[in-house]
Amino acid sequence: MxxxxxxxxxxxxxxxxxxxxxxxxxxxxxxxxxxxxxxxxxxxxxxxxxxxxxPAPDAKKRKTQASNASTASAVASPAPALNLTTTLNQKDVTNVLFSVPETSFAVPQRKKMTVQLAADPQRLEEGALRVVHEGSGINLAVPFSRIEQVFCLPVPEKATRQWNFVIFANQTLDLKTGDRAMEAEQIVWTMPETAPVNVKAASGFEPLDVDTYVTSTMRSLSACMLGHGKSVIIPNEQEFASAIPQSHRKGEAAYHVKAHKGSKDGYLFFLSVGIVWAFKKPLALFTFENIESISYTSVLQRTFNIVITTMPDPITGDKQDIEFSMLDQADFAGIDTYVKRHDLNDASMAADRRAKKLNINPKPKTEATDGDTTGTAAAEDDDDEMTELQKAEQALQDQEDEEEEDYDPGSEGESEGSGSDSEGEEGGGKGGGDDDEEVEEFDDEDEE
Incomplete structure (x- = not known):
């Protein structure tokens, strides 16, 4: 740079x-x-x-070039407003096709605002998602071309079914000033699974009789993003489902994993395009192409941590290690399957990670004779099939077993034991001769 x-x-x-x-x-x-x-x-x-x-152009060409230059100068000169809206057409932005007022937003602000989809019906991909709050003057627009991903994720631990729409964008515009609104490049709003009674929609975007707020919004938003090869992504059991049952929704799969990022608690979602950390600011999206490796640390009996290492930044060359802690061990198997399915590198035992892991002793050598090569080979095959985290857990269990076997009954037992040994030593002179005689008798029998 x-x-x-x-x-x-x-x-x-x-x-x-x-x-x-x-x-x-x-x-x-x-x-x-x-x-x-x-x-x-x-x-x-x-x-x-x-x-x-x-070469110098002729007179006619010079006149044409001068005209083009003046036009280009007028276009290039900064407008008093909307100086970042070159990707948006003003007419498209004001042509609202789908609108849901009084929608509960969590990010960028906790307010009830209106979410809108605005575009020319013939050029949906050139439109934008808008967030409007007339009372406070909020008027934001995210061009569909600038949306990186959209997710619709179930709100965890709620008795009433609700879904959060999560937008990750790389450009949000403030339509009042024309400036970039970087604080609004992550957007989260909540919708219930109820009939969309107050949805206002143009022809072709009307909710169906069986629709809810969630399904009608998903369908409309996906239609607008289709031209960019994207759609709203939802979790599914084929990718990942938590092994922890939901007490308030028996029989229903949960798609989140509770975790902590520093002092903040939140949820991890393992999805078809990557991993999402939600729902508090700042949210995070780790797409597969931006993940260098996933490693495991602090492996305990009930919890473990994961560290997501990002690919090197193309400008600085720096990598980032983002650690999420206190994941429930019950979800390890599902996470490990997800990691292997998407060929994410499990770097748990890498040298730069060992300092952060538990001080786990190496596995004790199994008792086997030199000729027992079959059992040894089978054990090695089993080790190859185990993931690094499973090996670490097995080593931890072996260490605990060793500690139980080496249990010391205490100083009182040691004192009694030493006394018995002394008595045995005192009687050793009397019993020694008998032992020698027995050995000699066995020797005589062998000679016979």
Missing amino acids: EAIHVAFGHDTALCDRILAAAKENRDQMQLFVDIAKYMSQYMSGKRAPDEDTT
């Missing part, structure tokens, strides 16, 4: 905006670097302007 700093370092604000844009569009990183190098060469006089190296 040195090239960007060299080219634009004189304008700190512009440099920061370029770096932020580069992070959002990592596949275009080389383009940003090339532009920076070009600007550096141009400003230093090493590269001549393009118009100086091309």
Whole structure:
């Protein structure tokens, strides 16, 4: 990123905006670097302007180019508002196709606001999701093209069925100012499984008779995102379901795992595109392509931790280790199956992790004769089939068994034992001769 700093370092604000844009569009990183190098060469006089190296156009072409230049200048000049809405058409944004007022939001603010889907029906992919609250003046828009993922997740531990819609975006716009609203690039709102009585919808978006707020919103939002190859993602048992039964909903699968991230409690969801941490700010999404490895730490009898290591940042090259603690051991098998199914690297025993794990002694050697090669080979095969966490748990259990076998009855027992040994030693002279005679008798029998 040195090239960007060299080219634009004189304008700190512009440099920061370029770096932020580069992070959002990592596949275009080389383009940003090339532009920076070009600007550096141009400003230093090493590269001549393009118009100086091309033949002079004739009069007609000059007139056309001048006209185009003036038009381009007018378009490029910053507008007083909506200076970030180049991806949005004003007419599309005001054409509301689906609206649900009085929706309970948790992120970015705890308010009842209106969620809207706005677009031209012929160009749904060019529209936006809007969040509006007239009383406070909130007027946000997330272009469908800027939505990274949308999830619909069941709200845990609620007797009444409710679902949270979770939006991860890489650009949210404040339609009042035209500025980017970075604090609203994660959005969470809650909807009940009840009839959508106050939904306002255009033709083609009306709820069906069997619909709920959840199903009608899912269908409408998926239709708007279809042009970008995306849809609303929900959990399913084929991916992951918790082994812990729900006391308030007997017979129903739970899809969350309770955990802590630092001092904050929350829920992990293991989904078809990655892992979601919700529902408190800041939320987190770990897509498969951004996960380098998943490792396990602090393996105890009832709980364990997982550490998600992210892929190196394309700008800084840094990796992040995000630890989630206090996961219930009952969910280990399901999580481990999920990790293996998606070829996520189980790096539990990596050298840089060992300092954080329990001090588990190596497995005790099994008692076997030199000729018992079959049993040894079978044990090695079993070890190969076990995951690193299972091996750690087995080692921990073996250690506990050893401690029970080595139990010391106490100092009183030691004193009594030493006295018995002394008595045996005193009588050793009398009994020694008899023992020798018995040995001699056995020797005589052998000779015979």
